[in-house]
Amino acid sequence: MTSQQAEIAALFENAARLAAESLQEQSDPNQPVVNWIGPEDLTQALELELPAEGRGLGSVLEIARKTLHFSVRTGHPRFVNQLFGGSDPAAIVGEWITALSNTSMYTYEAAPVGTVVEVALIKRLCDLVGFPEGEGVFAPGGSISNLMSVLSARQRAFPHVKQHGLREGERPVMFASAESHYSIPRAGIVCGLGHDATISVPVDEVGRMRVDELERLIQEQKRVGRTPFYVAATAGTTVAGAFDPIGEIAAVARRHGLWLHIDGSYGGSALLSKKYSGLLAGSELADSMTWNPHKMMGIPLASSATLMREPGHLEAALAMNADYLLHEDSDPQWNLGDRSLQCGRRVDALKLWFAWQVHGDIGFERRVDGLFDQAQKFRQLLAERPGFRLIRDQEGPNVCFRYLPPDQRDAPAAEWPRLEHEATIRIRSQLAREGSFLINYASLDGAATFRLVASNPNTTDSDLTALLDAIEAKG
Ligand code: ABU
Numbered sequence: 001m002t003s004q005q006a007e008i009a010a011l012f013e014n015a016a017r018l019a020a021e022s023l024q025e026q027s028d029p030n031q032p033v034v035n036w037i038g039p040e041d042l043t044q045a046l047e048l049e050l051p052a053e054g055r056g057l058g059s060v061l062e063i064a065r066k067t068l069h070f071s072v073r074t075g076h077p078r079f080v081n082q083l084f085g086g087s088d089p090a091a092i093v094g095e096w097i098t099a100l101s102n103t104s105m106y107t108y109e110a111a112p113v114g115t116v117v118e119v120a121l122i123k124r125l126c127d128l129v130g131f132p133e134g135e136g137v138f139a140p141g142g143s144i145s146n147l148m149s150v151l152s153a154r155q156r157a158f159p160h161v162k163q164h165g166l167r168e169g170e171r172p173v174m175f176a177s178a179e180s181h182y183s184i185p186r187a188g189i190v191c192g193l194g195h196d197a198t199i200s201v202p203v204d205e206v207g208r209m210r211v212d213e214l215e216r217l218i219q220e221q222k223r224v225g226r227t228p229f230y231v232a233a234t235a236g237t238t239v240a241g242a243f244d245p246i247g248e249i250a251a252v253a254r255r256h257g258l259w260l261h262i263d264g265s266y267g268g269s270a271l272l273s274k275k276y277s278g279l280l281a282g283s284e285l286a287d288s289m290t291w292n293p294h295k296m297m298g299i300p301l302a303s304s305a306t307l308m309r310e311p312g313h314l315e316a317a318l319a320m321n322a323d324y325l326l327h328e329d330s331d332p333q334w335n336l337g338d339r340s341l342q343c344g345r346r347v348d349a350l351k352l353w354f355a356w357q358v359h360g361d362i363g364f365e366r367r368v369d370g371l372f373d374q375a376q377k378f379r380q381l382l383a384e385r386p387g388f389r390l391i392r393d394q395e396g397p398n399v400c401f402r403y404l405p406p407d408q409r410d411a412p413a414a415e416w417p418r419l420e421h422e423a424t425i426r427i428r429s430q431l432a433r434e435g436s437f438l439i440n441y442a443s444l445d446g447a448a449t450f451r452l453v454a455s456n457p458n459t460t461d462s463d464l465t466a467l468l469d470a471i472e473a474k475g
Contacts, residue, residue, distance in 0.1 A: 026075035032435025081438040085455030094351030105345040106337030114347035130284025142265030143183035145290035145306035150187040153259030155317035157229035174230035177209035207242030236267020241398030247282030269296035314339040374454040397454040405475035417447035
């Protein structure tokens with residue numbers, strides 16, 4: 001072994017030890033969720049200046065330690081802030097192999113393992129959705145998968161657009177619920193249709209799309225001369241965690257010839273659970289679906305599958321036939337480059353494959369059930385406490401709630417949303433700065449609400465109780 005090889009070997013041995021320590025620390029409830037400091041202090045602490053003379057491999061571990069020290073511990077049982085949390089150890093090793101083999105997913109020749117693994121995983125996910133003939137690819141995130149669905153739908157409805165653009169007077173229009181993710185209207189913007197091309201469909205009291213309103217709005221748009229072509233149902237809305245009624249939306253979509261997409265970025269993983277897969281009943285009727293294993297399944301970001309019920313739509317919308325990559329003497333079935341929005345594309349399949357081998361279907365089912373059950377437990381705890389009230393009472397792993405401090409409970413009821421709004425923003429910011437809990441907030445019906453996300457199977461009942469205690473104490 002040369003001295004350089006020995007130095008590299010020592011670096012990786014130490015890095016592996018650091019990774020194991022970091023995972024242990026992340027799951028320790030006695031550690032803060034974050035060592036919070038402001039951006040100016042952090043800029044100084046990290047010594048961001050780039051050196052003229054390199055510091056050598058010996059500097060890497062210190063940089064890694066510092067990075068981890070100031071990073072949010074998303075695997076901490078009191079990190080309930082985002083739709084993801086933590087990172088699966090087997091999947092982390094998959095990520096290392098991705099970086100180690102450092103290749104790109106456009107051709108089988110360049111990425112033989114990544115290609116066959118991705119094809120197998122996509123087939124598996126498609127089968128779970130109910131797309132037995134389906135195909136797809138991994139994308140850099142749910143927003144890009146959603147964009148790919150809009151591009152495919154536009155291609156089917158307006159096949160001339162790819163070559164010539166929209167014709168004069170052509171006004172395509174799409175539909176998504178008022179609580180769907182912003183990436184749907186933004187996909188309309190990216191496609192050159194404008195923000196106005198996405199019609200916002202009202203939701204019911206728990207945040208599900210109202211199908212009667214969808215029908216009414218489609219007819220209204222047709223009457224004014226616009227052409228409905230796409231509807232997105234959401235399985236697990238970002239804030240409330242609501243599941244739109246896919247079967248009923250599919251019936252409307254079919255009647256009007258619309259492409260039906262399911263944004264299952266968050267809630268797609270419910271399909272792994274016998275207990276909760278009914279929330280996506282009718283998924284097999286959709287044309288496409290987004291599913292992010294980096295959310296409920298605990299895979300490191302980004303792991304986002306773009307799934308199509310029928311083969312060919314992605315290529316029809318996206319193929320550019322770059323002959324310097326996709327040579328005529330190779331088998332196009334195994335060259336995924338023309339199904340993707342990207343040219344260079346990470347091998348995102350390995351981390352999910354590694355983790356699936358370790359946990360199996362049963363392990364993932366247990367994880368998903370555990371997260372749903374944890375949220376249900378939190379709803380029960382909430383109901384027992386005066387001053388707390390649930391917003392959008394539904395069964396997903398998100399719990400939206402408001403808190404009114406005791407000295408404000410005599411205020412007229414009309415004042416409560418404003419007071420709760422102020423309390424939410426103040427309290428959660430205090431919790432975040434002291435590093436005791438990271439819990440997000442969002443606006444629902446015009447006022448801020450706490451949003452707890454059950455994203456970590458290791459969050460215990462006592463963590464949940466401690467959160468309510470901490471909110472009361474700050475209140
Ligand atoms: N892409 C939606 C994720 C938002 C969240 O984690 O809160």
